[in-house]
Amino acid sequence: MAAGRHDSESRKSRESESHIEDVDMEEEEEPSFSDPEDFVDDVTDEELLHDILKKKPKPSDSVDSVIIVDCIPKAGKDRLEKLKNGNLRNWLLNKECYDQFSVIYNEGEKTAIFLNTPEPTKVEERSCWTETYVRWSPQGTYLATFHQKGIALWGGPKFSRIMKFGHQGVQLIDFSPCERYLVTFSPLQDSHDDPQAIIIWDIRSGIKKRGFHCESRSTWPIFKWNHNGDFFARIGEDTISIYETPSFGLKDKKSLKITAVRDFSWSPTDNIIAYWVPEQDNTPARVTLVEIPSRKELCVRNLFNVADCKMHWQKNGDHLCVKVDRYKAKKVENKDQIKYSGIYFNFELFRIREKQIPVDKVEEKEQVLAFAWEPVGNKFAYIHGEAPRISVTFYKIHPNGGKVELFKTLEKKAANHLFWSPNGQFIVLAGLRSMNGVLEFVDTQDMTIMNQTEHFMATDVEWDPTGRYVVSAVSWWGHKVDNGYWLWNFQGVPQHRQPLEKFCQLQWRPRPPSLLDESKIKEIRKNFKTWAQKFEMEDSTRKQTASKDLMDKRRMLMEDFQEYRARKEQEFAEQKKTRLDLRSGIDTDELHNQEDNFTEETIEFLVKVEEKIVEE
């Protein structure tokens, strides 16, 4: 029954729904306590339930506490089986915590789900599962496939279809972080009266919640969600419009008015929006942090000579870095085209958790090619310089006092991308595509380079959600030969190489946030040695079984082959006479058994060349 599945819906509605669940329970076998059929109760309610009746709700009570369930769809037996999707989080029950990943190959014709065991094991494979690509939902519950007619979501132990969303010509999608809502975009079908370019759906019911026009040509996702899916916002001309769920109405019925606002982004953990405004006339550019829904300005930072800004939140929400492209001179060319010269860079570092949000500044004269926060921790890294003199610099923000300190610069690196482990500490410096696929695995605790290697022409690098494994891949979308993926552990030790015909895309299945709280995690850390011992035992048992399996397989192959050879050798021996007849009685079966046939030959070898100057 639909009501039973609203597990994370608001608590209020769950309580009032509980009686429905009770109805479900009756199916279980229990002794019969029912009265005989002709029994008439002579106790009045007043007598029996005096105190409870006082609490009996009156019609005047809030409408909120009443749920009217109407038009419950009736499902026949055949449909019922299909509606039972099983446990949507079934994949998390894997005892060894192996992770799953999706692979698209054969030019997109085949899609498969593998379990990283860590030799990949196929879980599911389907032809034409999607028409373009696939996406996992942010917590891994659903796999979204793209079709001309819309989006389909799959999940459960057998990857059955959970829901479909009809949106002709859909091209882009985005999930809310809570997995309750799905945003789809299609360039077709929009009409003036009925906005259909962007549709927001309720995932569980499949109901369309609201449609939007898509006037601006900003980058996807157009709607940015806050961390828990309560709000979503988009940027407009001089405005940021914030909507709330589940009403899907504009929050406080009006947008945030910010003249000339260029870009904004949500904190990944708090209801804070950061936005920036370029300089206008005599006012400098500024970065502002606003608390939602109070709209209180938490921090304003004025910046000068700004050409562009990029905002990078740390995954924990502790830090925000605004990379500021600054200029020495500005020239307005025809048609308002502004040309900047003498570009240099600033990193403005906001410490969100501290009072009044202090800001530090790091300057960089060289071209900055990439920036990335350590997702958990207090370091950030960026790539700078110009080929072939490219460096990677690490900074550290001290947890107490917030002092920003240059940690290390690695010089002469072939890198254009940074990939931090989702748990921090480890990072892969990658020189993808034009840099031939150079990979460097660095432990940033002590800055040791654990492995320098290469996956020739690699186009992608993906960490698994636990930070145990990394995949490098050569996608057919980026490079036409040697398609496939390689699996490494976090230290850069190769685990598995998988060439795959016209391989397109690999995506790890995300995991929901850990159910363990801080203290539990601390406890595990404390007892790490005991745990490690247990895991090492398991590992070695597994390795032994694996090598035993391999040995058994080889032994079997060898036995079969030797049996075949014995048969063939007997046949060969039987044909000896035929062979002797054909070669005038000379036995050539062995290489060196015709001694009379040997002739002596002298062979000269060039041993060395010496030059001597002969005196005249």
Added chain:
Amino acid sequence: MLHGHERSITQIKYNREGDLIFSCAKDPQPNVWYSLNGERLGTFVGHNGAVWCIDCSWDTTKVLTGAADNKCKLWDCETGKQLSSLETKTAVRTCGFSYSGNLIMYSTDKTMGFPCEIHIFDVRDGSQLQTGNPMSRVPIEAPMSKITSAIWGPNEEYILTGHEAGDLNQFDLKGNWIKGCKDHGGQINDIQAYKDYSMFITASSDTSARLFDMETFEPLKMFKTERPVNSAAISPLHEHVVLGGGQDARDVTTTSTRIGKFDARFYHLVFEEEFGRVKGHFGPINSIAFHPDGLSYSSGGEDGYVRVHYFDQNYLDFTFDY
């Protein structure tokens, strides 16, 4: 490294004893070398086009070559003199001596309206060689695709052919089709028999090499790579095979040696597992052969070089656990 050809090597072969290596290339002069020191023993002069194939009789008295000048020539090995020259309608793609050396066969390309054909001659019958009238003639007609490689079967009972479409066939000496199979998905570039002719290995453009039973065509093993395989050989000493190949010759100019994968690759014959690679060539390997004693091997490449490799102790000591 043997440096005597001006163009890419098309085929190399050891004689039965293994003291000589015969090589032919896309230049008109096949060579013969001492395998031990790489010294050139001599050259066979007379062709007027790329030489596609070469073979030597079991007693190393005669040499057979087939070329794009529409000729198949028989030579005296010791003197390098031409014994006869057989005219064909199209280029000669494959050629070979039978077990006794009394019969020779060659196959021709299907071009310019002429079909692909196998011709079999009896060397003892002088009139056959003089008139160019073969003992038997086997036209290969559609839907069968043209022959791209061929060898004699055991005890000269039949001829084994590999085709452009990836199929394999057997024909008896009268030209009757015996059997066929199609396990490969691309052109068969090379066929080499095991030393006792009970099995053979095929090299195919479908990026794999396969081991078959000679008589039944039962597929025994498969060796997979990521590149077209041009040549494959079975070690007479160990349970090993070696594969040579690489990116298509016409694509090579646009690819670096790294992406082309021009290594010779060693696989275990029974387990199908790769255990070693030898680098060296700057282009694809077109032909590869084991020395009959299994202690060395040679490869001929698109780069025009023949490389002779002696195995080190590591290789000879190497075993798979099972």
